[in-house]
Amino acid sequence: NAGVTQTPKFQVLKTGQSMTLQCAQDMNHNSMYWYRQDPGMGLRLIYYSASEGTTDKGEVPNGYNVSRLNKREFSLRLESAAPSQTSVYFCASITRGSTLTGELFFGEGSRLTVL
Amino acid sequence: RKEVEQDPGPFNVPEGATVAFNCTYSNSASQSFFWYRQDCRKEPKLLMSVYSSGNEDGRFTAQLNRASQYISLLIRDSKLSDSATYLCVVTPFVRGKLQFGAGTQVVVTP
Numbered sequence: 073n074a075g076v077t078q079t080p081k082f083q084v085l086k087t088g089q090s091m092t093l094q095c096a097q098d099m100n101h102n103s104m105y106w107y108r109q110d111p112g113m114g115l116r117l118i119y120y121s122a123s124e125g126t127t128d129k130g131e132v133p134n135g136y137n138v139s140r141l142n143k144r145e146f147s148l149r150l151e152s153a154a155p156s157q158t159s160v161y162f163c164a165s166i167t168r169g170s171t172l173t174g175e176l177f178f179g180e181g182s183r184l185t186v187l
Numbered sequence: 188r189k190e191v192e193q194d195p196g197p198f199n200v201p202e203g204a205t206v207a208f209n210c211t212y213s214n215s216a217s218q219s220f221f222w223y224r225q226d227c228r229k230e231p232k233l234l235m236s237v238y239s240s241g242n243e244d245g246r247f248t249a250q251l252n253r254a255s256q257y258i259s260l261l262i263r264d265s266k267l268s269d270s271a272t273y274l275c276v277v278t279p280f281v282r283g284k285l286q287f288g289a290g291t292q293v294v295v296t297p
Contacts, residue, residue, distance in 0.1 A: 105284075112195065114274065114289035115231070130284070162230060174221035174276060176285055178230035 074098050078163050078179035085153045085186045093148040093182050095163030103166050104146035105130075105176070106138060108159040115162065121146055153186045160184075190214060191277050191288040198293045200265045207261040208291045210275030219278040220251055220258045224271045225290065231274055234260075265295045 076097045085091055097104065102123045107115040117130030121140040135157060137149045146165075150157055163179040193210045200206040212220075220237035235242065237249040237258045248261040262269055275288035 107287075112289055114191075115287040117284060120284060174219060174236055174278070174285065175233045176231075178232070180230055181228075 076163055076165055076177050076179040078161075078182050080182060081180065082183050083185070085150075085184065087154060087186060089153050090149065090151050091153065091184075092150075093161055093163070093184075094145070095147060095179060096145045097163075097165040097177070098144065099165060099167070099177065100143070101165035101167045101177070102143070104140065105164045105166075106136075106146070106148045107162045107164065108132065108157075109162060109181075110159050118148065118161075150184075153184075155186045158184060158186045189288075190279070190286050191275055193275050193288040193291045195289060196292040196294075198291065200262075200269075200293060200295050202265060202267060202295055202297055204265050205261065205263050206265055206293060207259060208273070208293075209257045209259045210288050210291075211255075211257045212275075212277045213256070214277070214279045215253075215256060217256075217277045217279050220249075221276040221285075222247075222249055222258075222260050223274040223276055223287075225274055226271050231287075234273070262293070265293075267295050267297065269293060270295045 079094045105120040106118040116132045119138040121127045124143045139147045161182045164176045166176045222234040223231040224234045225231040241250045246263045250259045272290040272292045274290045
């Protein structure tokens with residue numbers, strides 16, 4: 073079972089470059105999320121998609137864009153990378169209604185460094 | 188003030204000992220509560236839900252205190268493999284987004 077797959081796992085960018093983080097889940101989940109994790113800050117929600125065709129801003133959306141390409145895929149784009157976007161990015165998914173059960177499935181993370 | 192706050196630790200625990208730590212939340216209307224575990228440089232994984240009546244899963248016991256707005260996690264008979272960061276997670280309302288605390292690091296030593 074693949075679960076949630078993120079690519080790339082590691083990336084180094086220069087300031088001003090753009091890139092897209094890809095995420096795909098094979099669990100037929102409705103909702104997908106992008107988080108970033110920084111030391112001492114915990115997981116902060118960047119964007120989420122409650123269902124196919126919808127996206128909403130989370131806590132820290134500035135500098136990012138997302139696309140819910142279909143039910144399986146949810147991508148995160150950095151249009152002009154900044155050093156402040158150096159972080160570990162996690163994609164996650166959950167089936168509808170399961171915020172009550174709390175079982176969010178995460179990808180393995182993408183470690184991004186912006187120089 | 189953060190919505191979900193945790194003591195970052197680390198809590199250094201001898202193998203076989205008991206360790207407990209809390210997580211406070213600010214929204215009194217919060218609906219659901221969970222503990223996640225995150226190993227170093229890995230993704231978080233659900234450890235257990237926290238029910239109003241308290242619940243136990245093997246060596247792990249979770250409690251909810253709504254009056255004081257905190258949840259707790261107790262680990263008995265600590266194993267080396269329990270070394271991890273434990274994330275407190277709160278859902279502020281029904282079908283709301285999960286909100287994560289910054290985590291409490293536990294280090295179990297031989």
